[in-house]
Amino acid sequence: MTDIVLYDHPASICSQMARLALVEKAVPFRRVTVDIMDTNEQFEPWYVALNPKAVVPTLVIGDEVVTDTINIVNWAQALNGPDLSGGPTTQDWLKDIMAPHYGVLLYRNRLDEDGTAPQITARGRLLRKMLQDQPDMAALLEGRIAGNARFQELLRDPQAIERHLASTKALVQRMIGAVESQPFLTGPAYSMADAFATAALARFRVHQLDAWWQGSPLEDYYGRMRARPSFAAAGVVETGHEKDM
Ligand SMILES: N[C@@H](CCC(=O)N[C@@H](CS)C(=O)NCC(=O)O)C(=O)O
Known part of the structure; x- marks a missing residue:
């Protein structure tokens, strides 16, 4: 099974939005904390290579990288599982x-x-x-x-x-x-x-x-x-x- 990793931060609002949608969608993922507060890990070259804007969250699915929270939740929504698409709004x-x-x-x-x-x-x-x-x-x-x-x-x-x-x-x-x-x-x-x-x-x-x-x-x-x-x-x-x- 493909390893799905969410690079995030516990308190970041965008990270919490992504985590909630992934959990509701029943996506099996693991989390890696990027310390955006004390050590500014988001600017480390290894992370910027994943997310060129140096922000969290980033979702990595094997070789695929999805950045931006709205893209991440829409990526999850396209998977099988509970339908989180909601209405026209x-x-x-x-x-x-x-x-x-x-x-x-x-x-x-x-x-x-x-x-x-x-x-x-x-x-x-x-x-x-x-x-x-x-x-x-x-x-x-x-x-x-x-x-x-x-x-x-x-x-x-x-x-x-x-x-x-x-x-x-x-x-x-x-x-x-x-x-x-x-x-x-x-x-x-x-x-x-x-x-x-x-x-x-x-x-x-x-x-x-x-x-x-x-x-x-x-x-x-x-x-x-x-x-x-x-x-x-x-x-x-x-x-x-x-x-x-
Ligand atoms: N549009 C981006 C915004 C991401 C964003 O601003 N993330 C904040 C946390 S919620 C962040 O990483 N801040 C660290 C920084 O600005 O250096 C998204 O939705 O993923």
Whole structure:
């Protein structure tokens, strides 16, 4: 049987989405942790060879490599097994649930008085040092350095943070609307969109944003998603301190 390996990180939101879909699809896979936090293993040449954008998750199936979470869950969906294709809105939900700036939600609570996030500043320093040491990775690293600077800029702008929070809240309100009249996000059956929604809602809980859906049909929905064996099996993170993520 082909060895199926998910290179991921326990707390990464994209990794949790991929893990949930793979578990729900009953794909036999093993996990290899890529430490994207402390040792920045995502920039190691062996990993960049698998995932040129140096992000998790990456799914490796024998000689085949699938990057990008939406591609990974669609790859899994094409296999035999439970049908997670959902309804006509599934692919839109995948994109929309992937769209919030999860980094803003996380780092907005970790800002110094000057509006900078020490971890993002340190990441910028590391990326610049890596660029000096590994000029062959310039294309990747220059893009990431520019992204890091844009992120710092965004975090310094309270109105931009508010805009991101408001669009995330609007997404949750759309989820509430969707589950008002049907048990799952796209209709009568569990789909990939529910895997994405579950990981996203778990993350919003960590950020203590669950007041957004308390007392609504989404509270019951999240309780049902949480009670599915996949929640524990996929290691969905919904507790703990933001600073440990
Ligand atoms: N579009 C990509 C985004 C992947 C992504 O941003 N992954 C984050 C974790 S959720 C990551 O690897 N961050 C590490 C880094 O930015 O260096 C996907 O869906 O796979």
